[in-house]
Amino acid sequence: MSTQNTHRLLVIGNGMVGHKFLESLQNKTHNMEVTVLCEEPRLAYDRVHLTSYFDQPKPDLAMGRIEDYQAWGIRVVMEKATHIDREQKTVHTSTRALKYDTLVLATGSYPFVPPIQGKDAEGCFVYRTIEDMDAIYAYAQSSKEGVVIGGGLLGLEAAGALKALGIKTHVVEFAPRLMPVQVDEQGGKLLKKKIENMGITVHTSTATQSIDLENGKVKGLTFSDGKSIEAQMVIFSAGIRPRDELARASGLEVGERGGITINEACQTSDPSIYAIGECALYKGRIYGLVAPGYTMARVVADQLTGGKSEFTGADMSTKLKLLGVDVGSFGDAFAQTPGSEEMFFTDPLKGTYKKLVLSADGKKVLGGVLVGDCSDYSNLHSLFSNAMDIPGGPEHLLVPAPAGGGTQVKATLPMTATVCSCENVSKGSICEAVMGGAQDIPSIKKCTKAGTGCGGCVPMVTDILKEQLLLMGQEVSNSICEHFDYSRQELFDLIRIKEYRTFGEVLENHGHGLGCEVCKPAVASILASLYNEYILKQEHAPLQDTNDRFLANMQKDGTYSVVPRVAGGEITPEKLIVLGEVAKKYNLYCKITGGQRIDLFGARQEELPLIWADLIAAGFESGHAYGKSLRTVKTCVGETWCRYGVQDSTTLGIKLEERYKGLRSPHKLKGGVSGCTRECAEAQGKDFGIIATEKGWNLYVAGNGGMKPKHAQLLAADLDEETLVRYLDRFLMYYIRTADRLQRTSVWLEKLEGGMDYLRKVIVEDSLGIGAELEAAMVKHVGTYHCEWKETLANPEKMKHFRHFINTDEGDDNVVMVEERGQIRPAFDFEKADLLPMISGD
Amino acid sequence: MTQTLTREAVWVQVCELNDILLHAGVAAKVNGKQIAIFRVEENLLYATSNFDPFTKANVLSRGIIGTKGDVYKVASPLLKHSFNLKTGEYLDDPTITIPTYEVRVEDGKVWVKA
Numbered sequence: 001m002s003t004q005n006t007h008r009l010l011v012i013g014n015g016m017v018g019h020k021f022l023e024s025l026q027n028k029t030h031n032m033e034v035t036v037l038c039e040e041p042r043l044a045y046d047r048v049h050l051t052s053y054f055d056q057p058k059p060d061l062a063m064g065r066i067e068d069y070q071a072w073g074i075r076v077v078m079e080k081a082t083h084i085d086r087e088q089k090t091v092h093t094s095t096r097a098l099k100y101d102t103l104v105l106a107t108g109s110y111p112f113v114p115p116i117q118g119k120d121a122e123g124c125f126v127y128r129t130i131e132d133m134d135a136i137y138a139y140a141q142s143s144k145e146g147v148v149i150g151g152g153l154l155g156l157e158a159a160g161a162l163k164a165l166g167i168k169t170h171v172v173e174f175a176p177r178l179m180p181v182q183v184d185e186q187g188g189k190l191l192k193k194k195i196e197n198m199g200i201t202v203h204t205s206t207a208t209q210s211i212d213l214e215n216g217k218v219k220g221l222t223f224s225d226g227k228s229i230e231a232q233m234v235i236f237s238a239g240i241r242p243r244d245e246l247a248r249a250s251g252l253e254v255g256e257r258g259g260i261t262i263n264e265a266c267q268t269s270d271p272s273i274y275a276i277g278e279c280a281l282y283k284g285r286i287y288g289l290v291a292p293g294y295t296m297a298r299v300v301a302d303q304l305t306g307g308k309s310e311f312t313g314a315d316m317s318t319k320l321k322l323l324g325v326d327v328g329s330f331g332d333a334f335a336q337t338p339g340s341e342e343m344f345f346t347d348p349l350k351g352t353y354k355k356l357v358l359s360a361d362g363k364k365v366l367g368g369v370l371v372g373d374c375s376d377y378s379n380l381h382s383l384f385s386n387a388m389d390i391p392g393g394p395e396h397l398l399v400p401a402p403a404g405g406g407t408q409v410k411a412t413l414p415m416t417a418t419v420c421s422c423e424n425v426s427k428g429s430i431c432e433a434v435m436g437g438a439q440d441i442p443s444i445k446k447c448t449k450a451g452t453g454c455g456g457c458v459p460m461v462t463d464i465l466k467e468q469l470l471l472m473g474q475e476v477s478n479s480i481c482e483h484f485d486y487s488r489q490e491l492f493d494l495i496r497i498k499e500y501r502t503f504g505e506v507l508e509n510h511g512h513g514l515g516c517e518v519c520k521p522a523v524a525s526i527l528a529s530l531y532n533e534y535i536l537k538q539e540h541a542p543l544q545d546t547n548d549r550f551l552a553n554m555q556k557d558g559t560y561s562v563v564p565r566v567a568g569g570e571i572t573p574e575k576l577i578v579l580g581e582v583a584k585k586y587n588l589y590c591k592i593t594g595g596q597r598i599d600l601f602g603a604r605q606e607e608l609p610l611i612w613a614d615l616i617a618a619g620f621e622s623g624h625a626y627g628k629s630l631r632t633v634k635t636c637v638g639e640t641w642c643r644y645g646v647q648d649s650t651t652l653g654i655k656l657e658e659r660y661k662g663l664r665s666p667h668k669l670k671g672g673v674s675g676c677t678r679e680c681a682e683a684q685g686k687d688f689g690i691i692a693t694e695k696g697w698n699l700y701v702a703g704n705g706g707m708k709p710k711h712a713q714l715l716a717a718d719l720d721e722e723t724l725v726r727y728l729d730r731f732l733m734y735y736i737r738t739a740d741r742l743q744r745t746s747v748w749l750e751k752l753e754g755g756m757d758y759l760r761k762v763i764v765e766d767s768l769g770i771g772a773e774l775e776a777a778m779v780k781h782v783g784t785y786h787c788e789w790k791e792t793l794a795n796p797e798k799m800k801h802f803r804h805f806i807n808t809d810e811g812d813d814n815v816v817m818v819e820e821r822g823q824i825r826p827a828f829d830f831e832k833a834d835l836l837p838m839i840s841g842d
Numbered sequence: 843m844t845q846t847l848t849r850e851a852v853w854v855q856v857c858e859l860n861d862i863l864l865h866a867g868v869a870a871k872v873n874g875k876q877i878a879i880f881r882v883e884e885n886l887l888y889a890t891s892n893f894d895p896f897t898k899a900n901v902l903s904r905g906i907i908g909t910k911g912d913v914y915k916v917a918s919p920l921l922k923h924s925f926n927l928k929t930g931e932y933l934d935d936p937t938i939t940i941p942t943y944e945v946r947v948e949d950g951k952v953w954v955k956a
Contacts, residue, residue: 071937442934482910514865514882516908517917517924542866546904546919554919558899805876806857806868812876812900814893829898 010100017277017293018106019044024301039080084250109240109278118211123218143232150237151178160323182329264310326374331367345398425450481518528664532784547626557826563625568653569596578618595632621787633657638675645675647692666739702749710746729778869903872956878903888927889945
């Protein structure tokens with residue numbers, strides 16, 4: 001309800017910056033009537049990650065939600081503003097006139113399309129909105145080759161997207177290198193090489209003369225040097241221009257080359273009108289990144305609610321992954337500061353390039369460029385942004401520390417240092433939050449918003465948290481959760497020594513509360529490692545994560561996938577046929593896994609026992625693909641079939657998989673055996689890997705694929721099979737007893753004091769004298785192995801728990817499959833919307 | 843076509859108390875709705891919607907029950923979002939809640955009003 005006293009705030013534009021502005025205002029608008037004009041057919045969405053719109057499944061990019069806006073008391077008008085009448089303080093759309101007391105322009109920018117002949121033909125696109133993405137996707141279906149004009153950030157994004165759509169892709173850049181604004185000549189060269197290696201053709205120092213047409217449609221490009229290429233589609237990504245036309249027409253001051261002039265308060269030449277984001281021009285500059293736009297949004301929100309924040313320019317540093325290549329640029333990347341010095345480090349083998357721009361005295365970092373490896377970015381960026389003295393010498397910043405020790409230069413940040421640049425949070429605010437009781441990452445996120453934007457600062461926030469806790473004299477807690485004051489290793493020892501058999505006993509004697517989703521599965525896993533009892537025993541069942549509880553892997557829609565054991569990847573034709581028949585009978589999606597097994601997806605909970613009954617009848621057993629346990633031992637064919645093989649890797653792989661199957665561990669475990677150094681089984685990417693030599697077996701440990709790939713390291717060489725198995729038994733049991741919850745072998749080894757040398761002493765020389773005990777524990781495990789599915793099927797009482805509903809035989813009506821490439825997949829929400837009735841009444 | 847059905851809540855007998863393992867949940871279909879029923883203590887039950895609003899799947903009954911401080915909660919088995927079993931509040935952001943339902947035990951039978 002509008003009254004005489006309410007202040008009418010009108011916002012034109014609902015992009016990322018417009019949304020951030022409204023979000024910053026929330027809960028402070030009790031005396032305001034807020035209206036936002038939104039020209040696109042949807043509320044604000046994450047334009048920065050627009051390229052991911054092509055991913056499957058399609059991500060939800062929405063930022064502004066109508067429920068939020070309603071909750072914040074904001075009126076949304078989905079119309080385009082056509083005219084601002086400053087005299088009357090009114091904004092017009094084609095259907096209405098809206099009065100304002102304060103107006104905020106968040107009109108953003110539009111893509112610049114250079115005046116090339118043919119630019120408006122069918123097959124020409126820009127890269128800005130979801131509608132653009134839809135149009136590009138549709139057109140790409142009938143195109144073979146495509147060109148992106150512009151080799152900047154967005155151009156490379158667009159090229160990556162085209163490539164991913166299966167189109168032969170070219171990038172045309174007028175400047176002599178890619179990303180000319182961020183990257184220097186050397187970095188540009190390396191970037192070009194990396195991008196060409198991905199199969200994208202890069203044309204630098206090239207101007208487009210014309211777009212060649214056939215029947216009004218794009219069929220190629222001609223360059224100014226006369227050369228031409230074929231292409232059915234063109235995407236323009238040649239920069240942005242501020243959308244200042246409304247401001248211009250209403251007589252607000254604009255820059256010579258566009259942009260609405262603003263002052264430190266983000267006010268335009270009319271004090272009741274503000275401009276934020278890419279339409280605003282501050283000191284002759286348009287900031288084409290989202291972070292400065294967010295800063296402006298916060299400044300205006302603060303101004304309007306009585307604060308005095310100011311916008312005084314913004315850091316244009318960028319760090320991103322383009323087509324899988326890390327690129328970072330910050331500060332004075334081109335050494336324009338008088339007297340500055342440049343320092344380079346190139347590793348052509350790894351394909352990395354680093355440049356630092358240093359102050360004349362070499363004491364400060366002024367800027368830099370990183371290509372191929374950005375792992376030092378946050379460290380370097382904070383040295384720059386806080387103008388700190390370089391600890392050690394600058395050369396340590398460029399040359400990686402020698403493996404296994406050496407000094408890693410990590411500066412202690414001053415309190416004023418900005419840690420999260422998306423949300424503009426300083427180290428000081430994080431430390432305050434920690435002192436105020438926010439002593440874990442989720443609480444810090446909630447309290448300071450640090451880490452809630454791009455998330456890139458979370459590792460640094462974690463370090464600061466630990467540092468602050470130590471400063472406060474608090475021991476950095478290694479207890480697994482609020483219910484136990486012990487680490488996993490301590491719990492393991494307690495349970496082993498006191499011979500507890502149930503979670504209830506452990507909780508009663510050493511814990512508080514009822515437990516949770518962290519400690520319950522952890523204790524369940526420890527109990528399973530020690531005693532190997534049936535995990536669905538009444539007292540164990542409620543502790544299990546859903547995968548263990550239903551002995552299958554839960555997928556996104558609540559259905560499961562089924563993976564029977566195929567030891568070493570060896571399978572008979574008969575069994576292969578059974579898998580196909582079972583998949584057909586239950587209409588399951590089939591996929592060969594990375595670990596040489598066959599995964600059957602889309603099984604409903606109530607179908608799991610039926611499926612397993614068929615599989616067990618055919619001689620299969622549980623593959624434990626659901627457990628934190630041994631998954632597979634991958635093998636190559638070895639000397640049996642391969643002309644290079646020197647040992648029988650398949651037989652050994654099968655033996656090891658049979659030996660360790662069902663072994664529950666802190667994290668899932670994988671192994672591999674290769675029959676020669678060509679390493680077709682990729683054994684060095686596994687928790688244990690074995691490579692055949694002429695003289696025996698080489699044993700590598702503590703590698704992994706996954707999020708942070710690690711190569712395994714050589715533990716012992718030229719072993720006979722018996723010694724190999726003995727070392728493996730010791731290694732696996734030692735890891736199971738001493739690692740943290742969900743800690744991979746590689747991370748465990750990294751944290752193990754003394755590292756590989758120490759581990760070798762324990763395993764090979766038995767320096768702790770525990771070798772026999774570890775081996776005995778493994779022998780016990782091997783002796784107690786049982787197929788969990790076989791046991792489950794034999795127990796009619798357990799079968800009840802697999803029904804979806806306790807009170808009816810119906811299945812989950814929200815599980816909806818559609819067909820793709822001749823098989824089923826779960827329907828996306830938008831596909832479901834038309835298929836399902838909605839029940840309300842809550 | 844999307845169709846919206848509204849049904850008045852009624853008490854329905856769902857199962858035996860002993861059909862639900864102590865410290866575990868089951869799903870039930872009550873009056874067209876998917877309900878998750880949790881047995882947090884020998885004779886103390888809670889009921890919420892079975893639908894995890896973050897992952898949009900009917901899986902909450904399959905989550906692990908626990909406590910955060912004094913609050914009984916369930917963690918969704920998919921991405922581990924935790925909900926207060928009594929109020930339906932999402933523990934990291936109280937503006938998000940899932941529906942909760944009345945539940946009672948009578949002569950060893952479980953009744954739910956939904």
